[in-house]
Amino acid sequence: MGTITVSPSNPATSFRRRTPDFPNDSLSASTLPPRKIFVQSFAGGKLAGRPCSGAMRIRSSSERVKKAVSNNHIFSSVADVSLNQATETSKVPKGEMWSVHKFGGTCMGTAERIQKVAEIVQQDSSERKLVIVSAMSKVTDMMYNLLYKAQSRDDSYTSSLDDVFEKHLLTAKELLEEDDLERFLSELQNDISNLKTMLRAIYIAGHATESFSDFVVGHGELWSAQMLSYAIEKNGKPCCWMDTREVLIVDPISSNQVDPNYEESEKKLEKWFAQRPPETIIATGFIASTPQNIPTTLKRDGSDFSAAILGALVMARQVTIWTDVDGVFSADPRKVSEAVILRTLSYQEAWEMSYFGANVLHPRTIIPVMKYNIPIIIRNIFNLSAPGTMICQQPEKEDGEGMISESVVKAFATIDNLALVNVEGTGMAGVPGTASDIFGAVKDVGANVIMISQASSEHSICFAVPEKEVKAVSNILQSRFRQALDAGRLSQVEVVHNCSILAAVGQKMASTPGVSATLFDALAKANINVRAIAQGCSEYNITVVLMQDDCVRALRAAHSRFYLSKTTLAVGLIGPGLIGGTLLDQLRDQAAVLKESFNIDLRVMGISGTKSMALSNSGIDLMRWREHLKEKAEKANLEKFVRNVQENHFFPNTVLVDCTADSDVANHYCEWLQKGIHVITPNKKANSGPLDRYLKLRKLQRKSYTHYFYEATVGAGLPIIRTLQGLLETGDKILQIEGIFSGTLSYIFNNFKGTRSFSDVVTEAKLAGYTEPDPRDDLSGSDVARKVIILARESGLKLELSDIPVQNLVPEQLRDCASSEEFMQKLPNFDDGFSKQRNDAEVEGEVLRYVGVVDVANNEGAVELRRYAKTHPFAQLWGSDNIIAFTTQRYREQPLIVRGPGAGAEVTAGGVFSDILRWKPQSNHTIQVLLDKLRELGNSRF
Numbered sequence: 001m002g003t004i005t006v007s008p009s010n011p012a013t014s015f016r017r018r019t020p021d022f023p024n025d026s027l028s029a030s031t032l033p034p035r036k037i038f039v040q041s042f043a044g045g046k047l048a049g050r051p052c053s054g055a056m057r058i059r060s061s062s063e064r065v066k067k068a069v070s071n072n073h074i075f076s077s078v079a080d081v082s083l084n085q086a087t088e089t090s091k092v093p094k095g096e097m098w099s100v101h102k103f104g105g106t107c108m109g110t111a112e113r114i115q116k117v118a119e120i121v122q123q124d125s126s127e128r129k130l131v132i133v134s135a136m137s138k139v140t141d142m143m144y145n146l147l148y149k150a151q152s153r154d155d156s157y158t159s160s161l162d163d164v165f166e167k168h169l170l171t172a173k174e175l176l177e178e179d180d181l182e183r184f185l186s187e188l189q190n191d192i193s194n195l196k197t198m199l200r201a202i203y204i205a206g207h208a209t210e211s212f213s214d215f216v217v218g219h220g221e222l223w224s225a226q227m228l229s230y231a232i233e234k235n236g237k238p239c240c241w242m243d244t245r246e247v248l249i250v251d252p253i254s255s256n257q258v259d260p261n262y263e264e265s266e267k268k269l270e271k272w273f274a275q276r277p278p279e280t281i282i283a284t285g286f287i288a289s290t291p292q293n294i295p296t297t298l299k300r301d302g303s304d305f306s307a308a309i310l311g312a313l314v315m316a317r318q319v320t321i322w323t324d325v326d327g328v329f330s331a332d333p334r335k336v337s338e339a340v341i342l343r344t345l346s347y348q349e350a351w352e353m354s355y356f357g358a359n360v361l362h363p364r365t366i367i368p369v370m371k372y373n374i375p376i377i378i379r380n381i382f383n384l385s386a387p388g389t390m391i392c393q394q395p396e397k398e399d400g401e402g403m404i405s406e407s408v409v410k411a412f413a414t415i416d417n418l419a420l421v422n423v424e425g426t427g428m429a430g431v432p433g434t435a436s437d438i439f440g441a442v443k444d445v446g447a448n449v450i451m452i453s454q455a456s457s458e459h460s461i462c463f464a465v466p467e468k469e470v471k472a473v474s475n476i477l478q479s480r481f482r483q484a485l486d487a488g489r490l491s492q493v494e495v496v497h498n499c500s501i502l503a504a505v506g507q508k509m510a511s512t513p514g515v516s517a518t519l520f521d522a523l524a525k526a527n528i529n530v531r532a533i534a535q536g537c538s539e540y541n542i543t544v545v546l547m548q549d550d551c552v553r554a555l556r557a558a559h560s561r562f563y564l565s566k567t568t569l570a571v572g573l574i575g576p577g578l579i580g581g582t583l584l585d586q587l588r589d590q591a592a593v594l595k596e597s598f599n600i601d602l603r604v605m606g607i608s609g610t611k612s613m614a615l616s617n618s619g620i621d622l623m624r625w626r627e628h629l630k631e632k633a634e635k636a637n638l639e640k641f642v643r644n645v646q647e648n649h650f651f652p653n654t655v656l657v658d659c660t661a662d663s664d665v666a667n668h669y670c671e672w673l674q675k676g677i678h679v680i681t682p683n684k685k686a687n688s689g690p691l692d693r694y695l696k697l698r699k700l701q702r703k704s705y706t707h708y709f710y711e712a713t714v715g716a717g718l719p720i721i722r723t724l725q726g727l728l729e730t731g732d733k734i735l736q737i738e739g740i741f742s743g744t745l746s747y748i749f750n751n752f753k754g755t756r757s758f759s760d761v762v763t764e765a766k767l768a769g770y771t772e773p774d775p776r777d778d779l780s781g782s783d784v785a786r787k788v789i790i791l792a793r794e795s796g797l798k799l800e801l802s803d804i805p806v807q808n809l810v811p812e813q814l815r816d817c818a819s820s821e822e823f824m825q826k827l828p829n830f831d832d833g834f835s836k837q838r839n840d841a842e843v844e845g846e847v848l849r850y851v852g853v854v855d856v857a858n859n860e861g862a863v864e865l866r867r868y869a870k871t872h873p874f875a876q877l878w879g880s881d882n883i884i885a886f887t888t889q890r891y892r893e894q895p896l897i898v899r900g901p902g903a904g905a906e907v908t909a910g911g912v913f914s915d916i917l918r919w920k921p922q923s924n925h926t927i928q929v930l931l932d933k934l935r936e937l938g939n940s941r942f
């Protein structure tokens with residue numbers, strides 16, 4: 001930057017503009033000698049007699065700028081003459097009295113918004129307010145564009161400068177009036193004309209130094225600060241504005257980094273405050289000066305940084321960063337629709353989050369305030385009712401009302417477009433310097449290592465670098481370690497492309513066991529393969545590397561586990577017929593209770609019939625699911641349906657409920673379980689289908705973390721499968737299972753008493769919703785045979801459906817009817833035959849009962865119509881009752897009997913519903929609590 005000399009031509013001072021002028025100020029700027037501090041006083045009761053500093057006002061002139069540019073002095077340093085001449089020194093008021101606000105470009109985007117900012121500032125009742133503003137939105141880009149054009153000798157820079165002028169002119173006209181407007185416009189015109197001169201010089205030189213550039217781009221803040229200051233004053237509130245180049249001194253570290261120089265800034269601030277400014281100060285964000293008084297900027301996110309440094313300098317009570325979001329989200333809301341606004345974040349957590357690209361604060365913004373434990377609050381200017389996120393020391397409690405603290409893992413973030421490099425070989429173990437050699441090589445190609453992991457066996461080191469840098473990294477490692485590779489001391493330098501990092505951030509992770517277990521469990525259940533893991537000793541974050549294709553799913557799975565998982569379940573329902581429809585109604589009726597009392601959030605993300613399906617992004621409104629299915633339907637497509645239910649939203653708990661009787665749907669269960677989707681069904685086709693498919697399904701279910709529940713396939717809602725599993729799991733041995741497994745046939749034979757014809761009773765069973773979609777499946781015995789097979793297989797028998805002899809009650813002539821309707825129509829023709837069988841039994845004092853038997857000891861089963869004495873328990877049934885007797889080693893003398901309605905919409909749907917709720921990890925206890933509560937609420941079916 002050359003030798004620093006003191007010269008009056010430093011734009012940091014020479015361009016310093018006037019603070020709002022005061023109408024009756026006896027001292028007129030133009031009549032005063034330059035470089036003298038103005039003490040402003042408001043007449044008319046505004047700020048009478050109050051001494052006020054603001055930006056010091058040495059009226060600049062384009063002539064001086066031109067001269068300075070031509071003398072090449074323009075960025076020579078100059079002491080802040082006005083400040084240096086301030087003889088009066090006063091201590092800067094510090095501490096709790098200060099509230100610091102920062103308003104970003106969006107907040108300052110229009111006259112209306114600036115006005116709103118003015119109101120917010122005024123509403124803050126703090127004793128002293130320091131308000132840092134960015135340039136109006138887009139202005140900084142416009143300024144950079146001007147520079148770029150001038151440097152590229154593009155003549156249109158002049159018209160671009162006109163645009164900048166126009167934008168501020170229009171805003172000011174809308175915002176300000178009379179004298180204020182006049183004064184602002186006069187300053188604006190001055191600045192624009194100076195800029196014109198300067199840009200012309202840049203145009204001629206075809207180059208702008210960094211200082212030139214910083215000087216030019218910083219104008220946006222100068223103008224926005226002035227406008228806001230005028231707007232606040234307009235409402236009668238004393239206010240002045242601060243050109244932070246007079247106060248904020250920073251040491252440049254590199255082309256994109258500066259360090260605050262607190263000592264120098266402190267001195268400057270002292271001098272600035274010597275002029276005793278009013279309680280409200282509007283300061284320019286982003287811009288500062290070097291110790292040599294050369295204008296500079298605070299680089300990226302500079303205004304936040306300005307606010308943090310100034311907040312620290314005055315030891316403010318708090319720093320509020322106003323933006324256009326409600327606060328810091330627990331994950332990127334574009335990827336995780338369930339992301340929540342965090343009420344609090346510790347400084348370290350915010351730090352970690354911002355490193356991982358979360359749109360929080362730049363890490364350096366946190367450093368100045370951390371020192372004094374000054375909280376930073378992120379708030380939404382467009383939603384004042386949102387409390388925002390407070391970044392502070394690790395808070396003990398969620399909020400002042402003693403609410404429980406947020407999740408141990410506060411937030412999740414991801415970084416995409418990474419590659420994993422794995423350097424592996426036995427020759428690495430115990431050889432000091434290997435890591436240094438590896439990372440030395442990586443440094444030599446200028447690659448940025450994002451995470452490193454080495455297992456204690458020292459057999460391999462893996463690290464992640466940006467994808468675009470991995471080729472160079474791989475090449476240099478291959479060449480540096482050529483000898484070791486050739487000699488076999490290193491086995492490989494492997495590159496895994498298309499990786500992402502998922503980071504879980506939370507300060508409390510450090511003292512909470514089981515966090516990583518929970519995280520990895522969530523990933524495992526989502527079938528996501530973890531390629532590498534890293535956790536520093538600070539335990540503020542756990543970082544996992546995974547394939548990029550899995551990243552969003554992983555993010556959602558992990559997020560849901562810590563924020564929603566135990567409570568949120570994405571449901572896809574296939575087959576909204578009698579059972580499916582009743583289930584949807586039950587879900588609708590219970591949704592509120594589940595959510596309010598048990599924090600279980602069931603979302604039906606899709607409903608699919610044979611021809612059409614309805615999908616939703618956030619959950620179908622179950623009050624209107626039928627209408628939704630009609631109005632919002634699209635052509636059914638099972639693949640798309642499943643994808644929507646699982647992937648679009650990714651609640652790690654995804655359940656597909658198959659309420660069809662379709663084998664084709666059942667054929668997909670394996671694939672769904674493999675994808676981490678739980679399957680719940682009353683459909684018997686999978687468990688009674690081909691044995692090899694069944695065995696594969698069960699193996700997969702055991703191996704995967706996903707659930708496959710099918711309680712309603714036998715005895716509808718009755719606990720048959722669970723009872724059997726309970727016996728087996730606790731070591732009992734099943735000898736025989738015998739019973740009436742068909743609600744339809746039970747109903748038919750319980751009601752076929754000679755008063756109504758057989759076909760009439762079948763029609764009643766159908767109307768009552770007991771039958772299969774085609775009642776011949778019941779009458780043929782195939783439905784019972786399926787149940788027998790299901791129980792036989794559950795008991796360990798490897799039987800096919802065809803191994804079960806079945807007595808078919810469907811008359812020969814009706815077996816080939818094209819439809820169930822035709823069958824029902826023709827059935828009355830066979831009533832006499834059925835009446836005869838019933839009468840024959842009656843004569844013997846017996847009843848007909850259609851039973852199924854699983855004879856475990858003999859590895860066989862049977863399904864047949866039997867006659868039982870009227871005193872037999874099977875003869876005592878009512879309605880659609882099923883009765884199932886388990887004879888086991890423990891229940892040898894007296895079988896364990898389960899009895900109750902074994903068909904019908906409500907009980908079956910209730911059984912499916914209960915299976916849905918079983919997915920919960922802590923199912924036993926919670927479900928018990930849940931069921932107790934539901935019972936308490938008068939839900940008899942539970």
Ligand SMILES: NC(=O)C1=CN([C@@H]2O[C@H](COP(=O)(O)OP(=O)(O)OC[C@H]3O[C@@H](n4cnc5c(N)ncnc54)[C@H](O)[C@@H]3O)[C@@H](O)[C@H]2O)C=CC1
Nearest residue numbers: 575577578579609610659660661662682683773903904908
């Ligand atoms: N009704 C009852 O009491 C009991 C029924 N079940 C079982 O529940 C299941 C459903 O029975 P219901 O509701 O009575 O039958 P239903 O015929 O009323 O409903 C089945 C629904 O599935 C739809 N469907 C069929 N194939 C489909 C496909 N590939 N994709 C999408 N949708 C498809 C149909 O259009 C219909 O809406 C059956 O598997 C049945 O065995 C189990 C226990 C008791």
Ligand SMILES: N[C@@H](CC=O)C(=O)O
Nearest residue numbers: 742743744770771772
């Ligand atoms: N149709 C079946 C329904 C239950 O599985 C029956 O009648 O039992």
Ligand code: NA
Nearest residue numbers: 711714716718
């Ligand atoms: Na059951």
